[in-house]
Amino acid sequence: xxxxxxxxxxxxxxxxxxxxxxxxxxxxxxxxxxxxxxxxxxxxxxxxxxxxxxxxxxxxxxxxxxxxxxxxxxxxxxxxxxxxxxxxxxxxxxxxxxxxxxxxxxxxxxxxxxxxxxxxxxxxxxxxxxxxxxxxxxxxxxxxxxxxxxxxxxxxxxxxxxxxxxxxxxxxxxxxxxxxxxxxxxxxxxxxxxxxxxxxxxxxxxxxxxxxxxxxxxxxxxxxxxxxxxxxx
Amino acid sequence: xxxxxxxxxxxxxxxxxxxxxxxxxxxxxxxxxxxxxxxxxxxxxxxxxxxxxxxxxxxxxxxxxxxxxxxxxxxxxxxxxxxxxxxxxxxxxxxxxxxxxxxxxxxxxxxxxxxxxxxxxxxxxxxxxxxxxxxxxxxxxxxxxxxxxxxxxxxxxxxxxxxxxxxxxxxxxxxxxxxxxxxxxxxxxxxxxxxxxxxxxxx
Numbered sequence: 256x257x258x259x260x261x262x263x264x265x266x267x268x269x270x271x272x273x274x275x276x277x278x279x280x281x282x283x284x285x286x287x288x289x290x291x292x293x294x295x296x297x298x299x300x301x302x303x304x305x306x307x308x309x310x311x312x313x314x315x316x317x318x319x320x321x322x323x324x325x326x327x328x329x330x331x332x333x334x335x336x337x338x339x340x341x342x343x344x345x346x347x348x349x350x351x352x353x354x355x356x357x358x359x360x361x362x363x364x365x366x367x368x369x370x371x372x373x374x375x376x377x378x379x380x381x382x383x384x385x386x387x388x389x390x391x392x393x394x395x396x397x398x399x400x401x402x403x404x405x406x407x408x409x410x411x412x413x414x415x416x417x418x419x420x421x422x423x424x425x426x427x428x429x430x431x432x433x434x435x436x437x438x439x440x441x442x443x444x445x446x447x448x449x450x451x452x453x454x455x456x457x458x459x460x461x462x463x464x465x466x467x468x469x470x471x472x473x474x475x476x477x478x479x480x481x482x483x484x485x486x487x488x
Numbered sequence: 489x490x491x492x493x494x495x496x497x498x499x500x501x502x503x504x505x506x507x508x509x510x511x512x513x514x515x516x517x518x519x520x521x522x523x524x525x526x527x528x529x530x531x532x533x534x535x536x537x538x539x540x541x542x543x544x545x546x547x548x549x550x551x552x553x554x555x556x557x558x559x560x561x562x563x564x565x566x567x568x569x570x571x572x573x574x575x576x577x578x579x580x581x582x583x584x585x586x587x588x589x590x591x592x593x594x595x596x597x598x599x600x601x602x603x604x605x606x607x608x609x610x611x612x613x614x615x616x617x618x619x620x621x622x623x624x625x626x627x628x629x630x631x632x633x634x635x636x637x638x639x640x641x642x643x644x645x646x647x648x649x650x651x652x653x654x655x656x657x658x659x660x661x662x663x664x665x666x667x668x669x670x671x672x673x674x675x676x677x678x679x680x681x682x683x684x685x686x687x688x689x690x691x
Contacts, residue, residue: 451509452509455508455509455512455538458508458534458535458538459508459538459541459542461535461538462538462539462541462542462543463542486506486507487506487507487508487541487545488507488508488509
């Protein structure tokens with residue numbers, strides 16, 4: 256019998272690494288915003304390398320933010336909400352897909368740079384049985400959404416602070432509902448179509464945001480809203 | 489205003505048409521076809537179009553009849569609701585028309601309205617044909633400049649009149665009195681005793 260390896264498998268580092276790179280990308284975005292007025296004062300020969308360095312940092316962060324999302328991963332995440340059985344990596348895959356959805360929706364909503372998501376916390380939430388309870392897929396999605404809201408997986412420092420202003424919470428809720436509606440809907444045939452469906456899900460959620468936001472803290476009502484929205488996506 | 493293939497999904501058309509993805513795909517197809525047919529160029533606001541879909545869906549569900557006997561009539565009414573929402577929310581703007589275009593032609597007299605009517609009539613005709621084996625026979629009003637002038641003037645004041653105008657364009661009997669209320673077969677029969685057929689509003 257081989258002794259256990261003192262080092263965890265490389266795959267174990269991928270989620271925390273992506274979380275770290277989200278921080279890097281956010282830092283680069285923030286730095287660029289803060290230093291932009293200063294950069295404009297620099298002479299051209301100095302300004303260009305300065306901007307180049309910031310851009311390299313930004314690109315590096317964004318490049319690693321999203322894991323390898325494909326149709327298979329989206330299908331697994333959808334299956335988790337449907338309550339289908341799967342292997343032990345389902346929670347991680349679902350967390351990766353939700354993080355992908357968050358990043359896309361966050362950008363579409365023009366949410367501030369500092370609203371980051373932690374895939375690691377999400378995966379831990381998904382692996383915990385009470386985080387995703389319910390008979391139907393919509394009930395399970397509502398249950399998961401409630402768990403994510405209270406987990407601190409999203410914020411300026413995920414896992415550290417759970418406070419959001421009412422406006423921030425409102426935007427976070429819309430983004431989370433859009434992601435759940437997308438995963439509950441009939442699947443697209445290509446990754447491009449899936450991305451388009453996610454955008455449409457956000458548009459649909461926004462168009463019904465008053466109804467959605469009034470239901471977000473009531474699991475039964477929220478499940479009904481998620482069911483109806485996904486049926487019309 | 490040629491018809492086109494709008495079917496995108498495996499499910500029944502009337503169900504598919506209640507999905508945003510189908511609606512946007514079908515509308516995009518209509519824009520492309522109308523641009524090709526007329527030489528017009530349109531700009532579409534996707535967010536407004538999503539809002540149109542949601543408003544239409546709410547109106548559609550609010551009056552959905554329980555009786556199977558009313559389903560065919562409701563297809564026409566639902567298409568009218570869509571036209572009402574489109575003319576009210578204006579998700580499309582005309583960017584260019586061909587130089588020297590004949591302004592008495594509805595496609596150039598009111599390019600956006602023409603696009604909306606084409607879309608609603610095509611969806612209406614497609615659902616009637618695919619699911620109820622009924623063929624739509626658009627009336628002469630569809631190409632009548634005077635009717636279009638009246639259509640544009642009246643829906644600007646009261647978008648609900650778009651429901652009646654779509655019936656007129658589709659070759660059906662319009663309900664000018666409270667067109668926004670769907671009348672089941674029984675209620676329609678009673679109403680006919682009280683209301684005389686009205687002329688098309690001309691102001």
